[in-house]
Amino acid sequence: MSKVKYYYDSDTLSYRKIEQKKGRKLGLALIGVLGTFLAGFVLLVIYLNIPQLETPKEKAYRRELENMELQFDILNNRLKRDEDILREIAERDDNIYRLYFGAPPIPQELRNAGFGGINRYRNLEGFDNSEMIIESNKRLDKLTKQIVVQSKSLDEIADLAEQKEELLATIPAIQPIKNSDLKRMASGYGWRNDPFTKARKFHHGMDFSAPTGTPIYASGNGIVKRADANSTGYGNHVRIDHGFNYVSLYAHLSKYNVKRGQKVKRGDIIGFVGSTGRSVAPHLHYEIFKDGERINPRNFYYGSLTSEEFNEMLKASSLINETLD
Structure with a gap:
């Protein structure tokens, strides 16, 4: 009222x-x-x-947005760190691990390959920050694929490491004739004078001059691939398959001490020096094949020679002289 x-x-x-x-x-x-x-x-x-005036709800939204931006920056920094770490691992993998075990490097095209086909990020389009979100997802997907590639590579390296001990036991590593039994290192790998035609000819092995009947030793573990005289010029010869794409050949033997299919170990006597086939004097002609190609045998004597003997062998094998076959 x-x-x-x-x-x-x-x-x-x-x-x-x-x-x-x-x-x-x-x-x-x-x-x-x-x-x-x-x-x-x-x-x-x-x-x-006056922008400073905010409702409590707007303040809560702003704090949430600032926190999301902070977390996104942290995620990007972590992503960059992981990319750098993976890049370093990949470099060491190609230039150290795979090189050490004789495996070819992984092509960069495979490591850096993206994802083709349909638009994988269509559902992320149409937002204020779509470009940033899509780019981050692309980086994350690429990193995931690179990790898968690197993981498979490390699995391969682990398998090669397990085989390394077997590899070291099987590949040729000793001189096939003892130094004490040699008359001389007759001829090495390279261009030499042919004893029959006197013309320059590439000599694909090394000749060890020794008396007839001198023992010849398997230079590594393996299986006798051939023991016959059915290869032109070699006369009686033995071929040993060492695995890992290595094969050694021993030619001009006087007789065999093994047969085809027989397992041998490094240091086993496989035959004896002779002068069969295309030969002018008793000697052993020795060759090494890698991946079907003949390579210089002088790099495979680290298991039987001292440094002084190895240096003498290098000096003698490098002389431009006449071969014995």
């Missing part, structure tokens, strides 16, 4: 009730509404022009 107000009438010397006019009440109400509207409008203008 509104409070009743009175005023003193000097003419009647009495208090009279103040009667409010209806128009005045309406005017005051309109002024109040208008004032409220103007005050709200002013506050809205101030709010829109």
